[in-house]
C-alpha cells in the first residue's frame with residue numbers, strides 16, 4: 001500500500017468515526033454527567049470511552065441501536081474506574097465534626113431557601129453509593145424508564161427498583177427539610193383541624 | 195391501611211403505579227395522618243427537584259475536542275492516567291466511612307492520639323490514594339503534613355519523605371490526592387496530620403507492596419524445571 005493510500009484509509013476511518021459519533025457525544029456527556037455530577041469527570045469519562053472505541057469503528061458501524069449501546073459501554077467504564085479506585089479511598093474527619101453524622105450537619109432551618117435545598121440535595125446525591133445514584137439520576141432526573149435502564153445498566157428490573165427506593169429513602173433522610181414554608185404548613189394544619 | 199403499609203407503597207404511589215383500590219385506601223390515610231401526608235409531600239418535592247436539576251453544558255468546543263483527541267490518543271496508545279471520579283469517590287464513601295468510623299472521630303490531643311488506620315495495596319506503578327477530609331466548618335490556617343516510610347515515594351517529590359503545607363479546609367469534603375509509588379516490597383506507612391490550634395488529627399494508611407501471585411508461580415516453575 002502506498003503512503004497516500006495509508007493516509008486515505010486513515011482519514012476515511014476518522015471521517016466514519018466522526019460521522020457516527022458526533023451526534024452521540026452530547027447525549028453521552030449528559031449521561032456521564034448524571035453518573036458523576038461533575039462537568040470535568042463527565043468530559044473525562046466520555047473522552048476515555050471515545051478513545052477506547054476509536055480503533056473499533058468497523059464493529060461500531062454494525063451496532064443496531066448505537067445510543068443505548070454506548071450508554072452501556074460508558075456505564076461499564078464508569079463502574080470499572082470506580083471499582084478499581086474503591087479500596088484507595090479513605091476518609092477521616094476533623095475534630096469539629098465529632099459526634100455528628102452527615103445528615104445532622106445540615107441545619108433544618110435552611111428549609112425555606114430553595115437554592116439551599118438544591119445544594120443540600122446535590123450533596124445528598126453525592127453521598128449515595130454509585131449504583132443507587134445511577135438509577136435515581138437516570139430515572140428520576142433524566143427520565144429513563146426502568147426497562148430502558150435494565151438494558152443499559154445490565155441489572156434486573158427488581159434490583160433497580162429496590163435501588164431506586166433505597167436511593168429515594170436516603171435522599172429523604174439526608175434532607176431534613178419541610179415540604180412547604182411555615183405559612184403554608186400552618187394554613188394546611190388549620191384546614192385539617194377545622 | 196396503617197402507616198407502615200402506606201410507607202411501603204409510597205414509591206409506587208409517586209411513580210403512579212398503584213392499583214385503584216390501594217390508591218383509594220392510601221389517599222384516605224393521607225387525609226387523617228399528617229405524618230404520612232408530609233412524608234409524601236417531601237418525596238414528591240425531591241422528585242420535582244430531581245426532575246428540574248440541570249445538566250451544565252460541556253465546556254466550549256468539547257464535541258470537536260473529544261472526537262479529535264479520541265483519534266490522536268488511539269494513535270499513540272498512551273496509557274491514560276486515571277484522574278476522573280475524584281468527587282464521586284470521596285462522596286460515595288463519605289457515608290460509609292462516617293458510619294463505620296464514628297468512634298474514630300473523637301477529638302484528640304497531641305499527647306494521647308487514638309488514630310485512624312486504613313490499609314492500601316501499592317505497587318511499582320503510581321497509585322493515587324485519595325484522602326477525603328470532611329469538615330463541618332470552613333477552617334482557615336490548617337497545617338497539613340504527609341510523612342512516608344522510606345519504601346514509598348510521593349510521585350513528583352523525589353526522595354522527600356515529609357511534606358508540610360498550610361492550607362484551608364472548606365466546609366464539606368476536601369480531597370487530597372497522593373500519587374504513591376512503591377519502591378520496595380513489604381509494609382509501609384503514610385501518615386497524614388492535620389493540626390490546628392495546638393490540636394491534631396492523625397490518620398495512618400498502612401501500605402503493602404506484594405509481588406503478584408502469578409509472577410511468583412512463574413518463578414516457582416522456573417526453579418522446578
Ligand SMILES: [Zn+2]
Pocket residue numbers: 196197200223227228229230231
Ligand atoms: Zn400514617
